[in-house]
Amino acid sequence: MQPTLFNLAVLGYVCATGLALAHLVQRQEFVYRLAALATLGGWIFHTLSLVVLAVQQGRPPLGSLPEAVSMAAWVVVLLEMWVERQYGVKVLGAFVLPIVLVLTLRSATRPLGLVAIEPTLGSAWIWVHIALASIGIAAFVLNFAGAIMYLLQERQLKAKRPGAFYYRLPALATLDRLTYRTLALGFPFLTIGIILGALWAGAAWGSVFTFDPLAAFSFVAWAIYAATLAGRAAAGWHGRRAAYFALIGFAALVLTLGAGLFLPGKHGS
């Protein structure tokens, strides 16, 4: 039942992505409404699948990295729906949903909940670590989408040749605010998530600095985001520079997850 629900969720996201991209090109109101509906539908199935997984396994649906990634995707969609409404950015889905697809497709090809959890993972802190990191990652997905949109719109305005994106994307100020806020939201979650992970690693494996590819990359990503946040808050970074840093930070985050999923290490695959 859980795999079926999850596949329905992915199906919803596939439809939503297609429709959102169609809306980006066609800008038809009813296509947008269908996309929003498909997103919501997919998210509801996703929610149900997470609940069922939790009930079946008798633990939070965060027992493995693919599960954590699925949870992150769930938060991304939730945030996406909220931001779209809050900021009136109707094209947001076209930038965020493809990433959601990438995040969920991995889990769709291999059913969740089959990974046996290591006995050493038996502390409650592990769940908090994974949950916080997932929320952080979700915020940074939106941060990335906001930065991409900012750079596209800025290019159009500098080039003085209004093209498709000039008409479709919101104002620079709106996009800059979006990237700042998602950074400010994601950073504390990522920070506490990493600290808890390190502390827990110290308790479980005897050392805070056990080498693990995911942990190593996550420090790099964290450092980039920390620098960006400091630059924004203290040095008045903004706009293009802040957007470039958002791209670099996200690249580090992708490497982090990639390392966790594909390289041997404590986070398993």
Next chain:
Amino acid sequence: MALFVSGLNHRTAPVAIREQLAVEEDKLREMLGDLQNTGVVGEAVIISTCNRVEVYGVADVPGEARAVAFRHLCRYRGIEVASVEPLLYTAMDGDAVRHAFRVAASLDSMMIGEPQILGQVKDAFALAQSCETVGPTLHTLFTQAFAVAKKVRTETEIGRHAVSVSFAAVELAKKIFAGLTGKSVLLVGAGKMGELAAKHLVEQGAFPIYVTNRTWARAQEMARALAGTAVPFADLATALAAVDIVITSTGATAPVITRQTVHDVMHGRRGRPLFFIDIAVPRDVQASVNTLPDVYCYDIDDLKQVVDANIRERVREAQRAEALVEREAVRFISRLGDVEVIPTIVSLRERIETIRTGEVRKALARLPGASAETQAAMDALSTAIVNKILHTPITKLRESSRAGTGRSWTEMVHELFGLGRKT
């Protein structure tokens, strides 16, 4: 009776003719009365704007109605009817519906998507209503045309993007700053177009407004006109550091604002974007300021380029609007067809039902001892026969209306069954 539209517009007639034929309200009332009194039309609405003069009507002989209307107009303006006649177009029934929808939706306008035409059509309709020349056909046609126009406006972006330089500048400002509320504006120089752009920004909530000019008195005068503050020309750099949008339109022969000035100013702004709208020719702002981070500089040619892109965007949106109008027109025409045959179907049924009940009554009168069952059986039998016989003609009538041949079919049915006048 056929629905028709007949007239001329900016495509078929030169402005010299159009300006003569565009007439005021009183004259329109007179013309509507005239058309009604001569009995050539059942219903009529006349649209008269500087870009089109059109008569919408329901008439037995539309050609005659068109001749009466335009003869009247030409006589009034002292033009030869013969010179207007070749400029006129006429559309009937379905094509007339299509035409009405396209006009109201601003797809037939000189500037596609301009918003005034819908108001003008509404006024024309209201005027005809007050002259009591609007009947059921034109009433449904125009109310539907208004609904379609509204739908086009909300579902496409046909009227969304600015087609004038000053509004294009406002739109660009919105794409940089999001809202313009509380964004400060500096107006450098006293050009008319600069003032117009500043006014548009103020309408969008921009505040406060600063004005500077080499001539102090001129700056003060302009500041009063825009409810702004005059700033000495020597303090230009200080003012640049404070504002969000700068409009320049001086008569200076060399740039008033250099890249170096802006570069220095940007340091203290902590990344607040600065938007230059340079309307002056020769230009007042060095074009290279656009390469500085967070600085956007549009000169008059850039703005025209944006306007051109906006117009292309409108044309693209117009294609979507055309498809929407076509869908709505087809739907409306088929409904109109049904409306046309329904009275005939109703009177046909009534006529046959009268015959049936009459005959059943007569038969029962001849059978005084008939049981309730017999009576019911006779009733059922006659009803069944009537329904079987009527089924084909009624289906045919409905089909004919959808095929657009409803009128000849209804006439035939009226003749065959002696239904009397159909309306």
